[in-house]
Amino acid sequence: MNGRDGGFRGATGTAAVLTGLGAWLPPRRVTNDDLCARLDTSDEWIRERIGIAERRLAAPDVSTGDMAVEAAARAMASAGVDAVDALLVATSSPDHPCPATAPWVAHRLGLPQVAAFDIAAGCSGFVHACAVAAGLIASGAARRVLVVGAETMSAMVDPDDRATAPIFGDGAGAAVFEADSPHAEGALGPVVWGSDGSLADAIVVPAGGARGRHERAGAPQGDFFVHMRGNEVFRHAVRRMTHAAREAAARAGWRIDEVDRLIAHQANLRINLAVADALGIPADQVPSNIRDVGNTAAASVPLLLADACDKGELKPGHKVLLVSFGSGLAWAATTLVWPAGLAPDCENPAPPLFQGPPMTFEQVKEILTTKGGLPAAPIAPDASLASANIDSMALVVLSMQVEEGTGVEVSEDVLAQAATVAELAELVGRYAEPRA
Template identity: 55%
Template structure:
């Protein structure tokens, strides 16, 4: 069920956005040099031409700090009262990565924590940030989605190595009024743990460690059952999107922009077709950056805002799907940002 925004003055409002990808670019031809694939095969099945990869020694926190810094600068205010980091690839199993990110941004002392919802992490992060604001814990939240996904992908697995990439995106959310531009609409979230096996990293957690059995070859890498994942991704994002649009009091015809998790071009096309969203309203960056996990939507928003595809007044739908299984959607009218 959608969660309605607070009815008082403490609705979450987007007031800044930023994104960053590491400088190392990997082309389809680069991958074809050691995988049984080709540029044409990758492009026709995923829509991806290039992706970015962390350099040796670079971690998720490095991506998050740069995106967070840019979002704070764009907001016109270098401070935030809380930092929430959505990631599947923390720097370490323990402790959380967000406190380190906060400290490096000069925010030592504020509450900072990680959330894990794989590629839906940013949507869950929006709900979390909205809750912090509604509760009066802070007036400003820095929400970052960041993943160094190539660190958990088998470089010899053609089904995943060509798709996943590294990057970070961030938004600043402030307390505001539900009627002003940038205010989040009702947020739709859901999970189905009975299908958690479709997207997983089998080894490294407490279940595998406590079993005392040796780790099987490849279990340390990200695994995905592609065909079933495709079907559920299209179904869940389509349904969540309709629910979010309806809860906002809109229709699909009212939408100006559609910003979906950049999972795969075929999934994006299938969801847009099912919803009836025309191509000119669809935001996409998958060809240049691939699937960046929890960074996907905020990175897309940052790049689309920077190049003018996403402008003040655009009625925008956000939706995502990922491991868990987990999914989500929400709406907002894109604001005029201070750093624009």
């Protein structure tokens, strides 16, 4: 399992081959100047120490699962597939402590009853999840696995902490892996991974878990956010990533000078340049997007893969070395030869999660009046539900008619979130779920 056997290979020599990539970033950009307006820091300090100019932050009503759905749908479109055997979500910021986020993501993607679970390995989670996907494929338990790295780090970071607020951003990236020959381009190579729990508190959210739960009510508010010993993390990140990357390349039969691209977790630009220098890989062979998106934790490696591929920095035949490091402490590295024909989907809107025409205001009004028995006069696009006499029973009628007419299930509780009648139509398209 640690790569000493040359990687994850099934009895018939089956390997996990990368066939699709997807990415999604929240539209809201927060620049260093935005942070400097309320924190005791400067744009120059953030750029020099971390390498970040701006980061993306999700809207308050957008969760890790929401972003995972967007990236996953794009990855499946990139791979040209509409079904998978398993779905893994790597995250440190799940929608809930329980249940896992992955089953909900699978449901939203129209993948009923597929095996789905979360992987919590901090910023190294995506590469860990890729290793698990390779194992599932090698064992024959799955032929196609969707791996997602998604994070709402803004939910875990104290916005008033100058040590952590400038670092993290939100986003999601995803990849599809399919069973194929270990000699195929895109096949994951040997995996080198490990952990050091003696440094579990180097990156930690102290409160909110089972440990210390008897003190939860009295815990300082700051203990519910990420705490990090930056200098210590820096040293261990450089040391562990360098060793794991070198070992993964060696087990793949590669000399370091044969590596065309180093794809490293985007924690800190100086960390990645130090790792590249220690390995002897030129800086121009180390793609980076941290300047524009920040540290997106488990989402960082797939986001960088999609970004580098989209920009033409990853070309068919390139020998690519992947390495990551994060809380736990945990780290992982692997290899692949970049496949031809891979086109990441990171700009276009995600494919629809269900088939059927969108609901218009006129259709909503017709249903409410003819089926719900409501008077037509108060039902205007900008009218509130209350002023339009739309109560919970009317929403039940609407949801049933939508399901009957389009085959799409939408909960009346979801419809009740609309502020106006016009938003009802939008919510049907935004939250509708395919029937199992």
